Amino acid sequence: MPSLIGRAAALALLACAVFSGITAAQEPAFRRVQLSHGISLEIPSHWTVLSSETRKNLSAVGQAIAENSGTELPAGRKEPLLAVNAVPSPTGATIRVSVTSPPDYTQADLAATKTAELKDLESEMLRTFRKMEAAGGPKIIQAQPFRIERFNNQLTLVMPYVRAGINGPSPWQVVQYKIPRPTYLLELTLSHRQSDAALWAPILERVKRSIQF
DSSP, X not given: XXXXXXXXXXXXXXXHHHHHTOOTTSOOSEEEEEOGGGOEEEEETTSEEOOHHHHHHHHHHHHHHHHHTTOOOOSSEEEEEEEEEOSSSSOSEEEEEEEEESOXXXXXXXXXXXXXXXXXXXXXXXXXXXXXXXXXXXOEEEEOOOEXXXXXXXXXXXXXXXXXXXXXXXXXXXXXXXXXXXXXXXXXXXXXXXGGHHHHHHHHHHHHHHOBO
C-alpha cells in the first residue's frame, strides 16, 4: 500500500494538473528556438513569432525615436534576433532578444560596478527615457532599482522599469537583462501587462530560465 506521504504527493500533483489544465495528451507548452551566436531559449509554443521585417520595423522605430530626441546611440551594431508576442491580440506580454556587437562593457566592468554607480545609471536612463518620451517614446511611470545578478553563471545588468500601457489603462512591467559576452552584448527584454501579472509573470520567468548562450 502506498505510504501516506506518497499518496499526498500524488494528490498534490493531480491538483496542480487540474488547476493548470495540464493533461498527458497535450502538446508541449514550450519549444526551443535556436538563434545566431549560439543563443537559444524556450518560448510558449502558441505565441506569435514576429517576422524579420517586423523586427526590423521595431528596430527602426527605436532608432528614429532616439535620433529625434537627440539621444546618442551606442557605437555597436544592434541586431534584433527574436520578437515574440503573447496571444490573444492585443498582446499582454512580449519577449525580445537582440545582440549588439561589439559589447559596450565587459564582465570585468560589471564586477567592478558599485551600488552608487548603478544609482547614477538608473538616473541617467530615466533622463534619457524622458527625452525619448517627448519624441514619441513610451511614457515611463517608474524606474526601479537597477542591479547586477548572475545569469547562466555570467554577470548581468538588470534594468527593470514600469511604463504606461499602449492598448489599455494597465501599466506594463519591463525587465531588461544585459549580458556582456566576449564579442557581443546579449539583451533579453521581458515585459507584461501588470493587471495580468499572475498569468504572464510565471511564463516569462520560465522563458528567462531557459536561455542558453
